[in-house]
Amino acid sequence: MTKTHCAGYEKISRREFLGGGLFSAAGLMLGQSITPLPAWAPKIKLADQHVGPRGDTLVCVFLRGGADGLNIVVPHGDDEYYSQRPTIAIARPDDVSAENNQRTVDLNGFFGLHPALTPLKEIYTAGDMAFVQATGSPDETRSHFEAMDLMERGAIPGEHSGWLARHLATLDTQNDSALRAIAVGEMLPQSLSGQISATALKSVADYHLNGRNETAEQLHQMLQQLYAQQQNELLKAAAAQTFDSLEVMRKIGREPKKPAGRAYGDNNFGRAMQTVAQLIHADAGVEVACVDLGGWDTHVAQGGAEGLMARNLTNLAQGLAAFYEDLGELNSRVTVMVMSEFGRRIHENAGKGTDHGHGNMMMLMGGGVNGEQVHAQWPGLHPDLQEGPGDLVITTDYRDVLGEGLRKRMNNTAIDQVFSGYRIRENGLFL
Amino acid sequence: MGLASSALAASGCSVIGRELATQKLPAEIDLAASSAIPADPFWRLLNRAGYGPRPGDIAKAREMGVEQWLETQLHPDEIDDTPAELIISGLSVYNLDINSMLGYDSGDGYRDLIWATVARQIYSERQLYEAMVEFWSDHFTIYAKANQNIVFFKIADDRDVIRPNALGNFRDLLHASVRSPAMLIYLNNVRNFADHPNENYARELMELHTLGVFGGYDQEDVLNVARILSGLTVKRKGLRPWQTTFNNRHHDNDEKVVLDQTYPAGLGEQEISTLVDFLVDHPATADHIATKLVRRFIADDPPAELVAEVARVFRETNGEIRPMLRTIFLNLKFITAPPKLKRPVHYIVSAIRALNCSVRLSKGLHTHFQAMGQMPFMWPTPDGYPDVAEAWASNQLARWNFASAFSQNQINGVHFDLKELLELTEAESQADRLDLFYTLLLGQLPADLERQKLLDFVLAGDKPGEKERRLHDVIGLMIAGPEFQLI
Numbered sequence: 001m002t003k004t005h006c007a008g009y010e011k012i013s014r015r016e017f018l019g020g021g022l023f024s025a026a027g028l029m030l031g032q033s034i035t036p037l038p039a040w041a042p043k044i045k046l047a048d049q050h051v052g053p054r055g056d057t058l059v060c061v062f063l064r065g066g067a068d069g070l071n072i073v074v075p076h077g078d079d080e081y082y083s084q085r086p087t088i089a090i091a092r093p094d095d096v097s098a099e100n101n102q103r104t105v106d107l108n109g110f111f112g113l114h115p116a117l118t119p120l121k122e123i124y125t126a127g128d129m130a131f132v133q134a135t136g137s138p139d140e141t142r143s144h145f146e147a148m149d150l151m152e153r154g155a156i157p158g159e160h161s162g163w164l165a166r167h168l169a170t171l172d173t174q175n176d177s178a179l180r181a182i183a184v185g186e187m188l189p190q191s192l193s194g195q196i197s198a199t200a201l202k203s204v205a206d207y208h209l210n211g212r213n214e215t216a217e218q219l220h221q222m223l224q225q226l227y228a229q230q231q232n233e234l235l236k237a238a239a240a241q242t243f244d245s246l247e248v249m250r251k252i253g254r255e256p257k258k259p260a261g262r263a264y265g266d267n268n269f270g271r272a273m274q275t276v277a278q279l280i281h282a283d284a285g286v287e288v289a290c291v292d293l294g295g296w297d298t299h300v301a302q303g304g305a306e307g308l309m310a311r312n313l314t315n316l317a318q319g320l321a322a323f324y325e326d327l328g329e330l331n332s333r334v335t336v337m338v339m340s341e342f343g344r345r346i347h348e349n350a351g352k353g354t355d356h357g358h359g360n361m362m363m364l365m366g367g368g369v370n371g372e373q374v375h376a377q378w379p380g381l382h383p384d385l386q387e388g389p390g391d392l393v394i395t396t397d398y399r400d401v402l403g404e405g406l407r408k409r410m411n412n413t414a415i416d417q418v419f420s421g422y423r424i425r426e427n428g429l430f431l
Numbered sequence: 432m433g434l435a436s437s438a439l440a441a442s443g444c445s446v447i448g449r450e451l452a453t454q455k456l457p458a459e460i461d462l463a464a465s466s467a468i469p470a471d472p473f474w475r476l477l478n479r480a481g482y483g484p485r486p487g488d489i490a491k492a493r494e495m496g497v498e499q500w501l502e503t504q505l506h507p508d509e510i511d512d513t514p515a516e517l518i519i520s521g522l523s524v525y526n527l528d529i530n531s532m533l534g535y536d537s538g539d540g541y542r543d544l545i546w547a548t549v550a551r552q553i554y555s556e557r558q559l560y561e562a563m564v565e566f567w568s569d570h571f572t573i574y575a576k577a578n579q580n581i582v583f584f585k586i587a588d589d590r591d592v593i594r595p596n597a598l599g600n601f602r603d604l605l606h607a608s609v610r611s612p613a614m615l616i617y618l619n620n621v622r623n624f625a626d627h628p629n630e631n632y633a634r635e636l637m638e639l640h641t642l643g644v645f646g647g648y649d650q651e652d653v654l655n656v657a658r659i660l661s662g663l664t665v666k667r668k669g670l671r672p673w674q675t676t677f678n679n680r681h682h683d684n685d686e687k688v689v690l691d692q693t694y695p696a697g698l699g700e701q702e703i704s705t706l707v708d709f710l711v712d713h714p715a716t717a718d719h720i721a722t723k724l725v726r727r728f729i730a731d732d733p734p735a736e737l738v739a740e741v742a743r744v745f746r747e748t749n750g751e752i753r754p755m756l757r758t759i760f761l762n763l764k765f766i767t768a769p770p771k772l773k774r775p776v777h778y779i780v781s782a783i784r785a786l787n788c789s790v791r792l793s794k795g796l797h798t799h800f801q802a803m804g805q806m807p808f809m810w811p812t813p814d815g816y817p818d819v820a821e822a823w824a825s826n827q828l829a830r831w832n833f834a835s836a837f838s839q840n841q842i843n844g845v846h847f848d849l850k851e852l853l854e855l856t857e858a859e860s861q862a863d864r865l866d867l868f869y870t871l872l873l874g875q876l877p878a879d880l881e882r883q884k885l886l887d888f889v890l891a892g893d894k895p896g897e898k899e900r901r902l903h904d905v906i907g908l909m910i911a912g913p914e915f916q917l918i
Binding site for chain 2: 184
């Protein structure tokens, strides 16, 4: 080795560089011993898993960017809503000055839905959908990233693992499917972190290992062997998870069947919901599925009944309604929860948009939802009733909603560990 | 004109640049040398302070020694980079002024911006510089599809903000970014007016660009920073180019207080510079930048002592970037830190470099960036692509399928020449051939047992041409395997 002038390099003995080769069982990686525990491991010490029957498949839809809940579950009975939002408010259900399809779709005389969500009204009336208003996490930063992180970790400061991961870790349903937890997309969300046995996938059709016919099978095995010997725990676990998922996928027909109800919509969210439905239909063992829908950070020109946000809501409603119709009787064993990291400012800004706020809405859908209700201890919108720079006060902690769902629908009795340090108050949102 | 257009990189300059770049194979690779020092520190250096070695790069670096290699890389202007520059000069949109670019379809903008970035990662000799360009492009992320035309402003941001300052001083970089039309458009400061402040940019300026989310500011500070930035907008006067201008009519000229510092009424535009300097000088900023640099180049979980050391250098040098990088790369931790997972772009580019591929921009490569989740400049939120393995590790299948397609030369626009590479050694036997590719891709020779396993696989091919096809298979296996993913 040519002499370098860097003492730092020379202090290291060559031995430390004896790397693991492709098939070396020794496989000692550079500096591997320095981090004995993988960074993603949960910090909370979890009690032994309890064994329980499998409950519903939980589908978590995360609206990333801070969706403006006040224009989704519209408080049309609060006059203050209209004075704070002169140009972007959604017209009252009986406002004859607005076109019929531009008005709020009334739910209970006080709250109603954005007109782009009209397809959800039918599910609500059928008793399979409920909304929560003025809910959220205790985040105070109004930072997207901090708020998402906090919400997905379960609002425990310093905790790195996600609430869904802890849910799965505390409940043994005797389900050994590799697809017990999935995320549709290129990456896993924070909520699943700490639970490495989760699979990120785009679609069933794409989830196959390509290769030449002559050697594909043999290379598959050789690759599996390489990862089995790998010392990097994160990579090893991710690979094992991928191989297991490939096995499951082999047994499922590549293309989803034609939806039983309306079309899902030719957009990422629609395709993602269809993939989840496909896996549920195939009984692939999915207990938790995460789907993201972005584009909610509407600081500027968010629109009202039409426009930027309305287009996103159209995709959301179409995807949810198509999923519900596609599942039919299976809805009795599926719960969908829709959430976002925070709501937006009550008053609109000069750019006809809204800034980061606090309280927000949530949506719940499925046969086990105590539907046809909007749960809200309404804090009011008047400036005297606002929080911080003009935000909706949170009167229902989002953990109360998730926790009740986990206990009643997913059969988890260890809610105190999923949301450690917080006592859940249930609100009769689930059956 | 879409991405698939054949007119893409067809300009003469680009072709010559590419040929120049790929013709630089060394006469010979000394396999004995790589066998002597398995996984040596230069392997890590060239893989972290750049996009991985091309054939012969390790030997060259070893001859220079670590410090000299680093010093050379820290002064990119002194490195001849004709091939890469020829490729860039052949781009049709990337080199235009902003007004001329705006006449093009935004698809042409994405194509040029992505290729200008990836081509330099592949072909430029200024590897550390390109790594820092990527670092700052993430730090000051601008989503190239945030609106119809923002990609052209991002190209200008790449040329005028990121690249001139990537190895310079953080203060200069931040001043430039605050006046970048792309940033002001992306984070809505163009809609930030005295009577109706828009907080978006103000918040991210503190949270993401300087202090960090726990940098000690509160919502009131966010609002006041928004007031200081009010009136800073992007305008076009007559036929002059679109540019950042300060509109005093929309500026809030009342007194403001940010983090206990008072900005007296009536300062006008001057208070923006004062604010930027204040943010650079704030100790939380040094900590934040140091943490991110150490995470990028050392470990996902940045060692606290080294972060403190780099932050101290930041403070003592007023934000000079080169001394921070020296502190990082010459620290013992650089060697002892656990392996880091390559991010997708790095993974792809390092495979291309290792086998000295000829590459032209094509949809083929884009498909793989997309499938792995890292299409350059397409991260939609202002925090930039994540820099920890946890974010990327789960998506293994997309990597394996890239490796498979790449090894068979099936990716449109990407091609390596097996025969040419074989001439790097007197690789007569299949075992020698395996050794060669093992060395090029993994920086060492295989253990005997492994060599035998791979050899058995290759030799089992008995149809005509099958042994060579199986050599391609093994190349795919090496790239898909864990060793190639970790650096």
